[in-house]
Amino acid sequence: MPQLPQLTDANLSLHERVAELRFQRDDVRNALTGTTLVEDILTTLDWCNRTPQVSVLIMSGSGKAFSAGGDIKQMRDREGLFNGSTLQIQDQYRRGIQQLPLAMQKCEIPLIAAVNGAAIGAGMDLACMCDLRLGSTRALLGETFLNLGIIPGDGGAWFLPRIVGAQRAAELLFTGRLVKADEAKELGLLLEVVAEEDLLPRARALATQIAAKPPQALRLTKRLLKLGQNQELPEFLDLCASFQAMAHHTDDHIEAVNAFIEKRDPKFIGK
16 A cells, blocks of 8 residues: 555545545635645645556545635735735746646546536636546536636636637636536536535546556556647657557556456456
C-alpha cells in the first residue's frame, strides 16, 4: 500500500487501484480560493503520476456542493487571489489556480468527477478538466463568470468548447445561466445522472471497471487522448506507433492475449 500524501482541506483514500479525493470545505461550499483545495488537488495529481499502484482518481465534494469556484466575499473584499495590483493579480493567477488546469491536463490516469451538487464557475471548470463526469440529480453547473464582471481566468473557455462544441460553449459563457443535471447530460457535460445516494457507488463502479485494465496501457491511452488534442495527424500517428511498440513489449499484453484465447479472466501486474 503506497503512502498517501498529507492534505489539508481534502481527504484521500485508495482501494484496489482507485483513488478517491473528497473536498472537505463544505463551510465555503468547497471553494477553490481561500482554501488549500487547489494545493491539495495539485499534490494528489503529482502523487497519482508517481504512484504506479493508482489507475483512476475520483474527485467529489463533501456536503452540498462539488465546488463553488471562487469565494465571492473575497472578491468583494479584494482578499487573497483577488488582492494587489493588476500585475500582482495576473501573477497570482498564473502561479496559483492556473497550475490546476496544467496539472489536470498532464495527469497520467483517468479522472472522474462525481458532481454531487453545485459546480459553479471554477468549480464547473474543474469538473470539465476531468475525463468523465457523473452527476447526482442535485448537480447544478454554471459558467457564471460574466455575471460577476470577470472571465474564466482558470482556462475554462479552453475546456468547455471541447466538450459541448463552440456554439453551446458560447451560449453558456455569454449568458452565465445555471444548468440542471438532466440538461447537463443532454449537453454532454455529464455522462450520467443518478440519484444522490447512488453517485459515489456508480463512480466507484466505473472507476473499478477502468482500473481493471492493464495499468501501463491505460496510462499510455490517457496520454494519447490528451496529446492528440493539439497534434497534427502525421505526428500523432508516429506517437501512436511508439506507444504501441511499448505496449507490445509488456507482460500484461501477453497476459491479456493469453487470457482472451484461454477464455479466462486476466491477471495484470503492471509490467
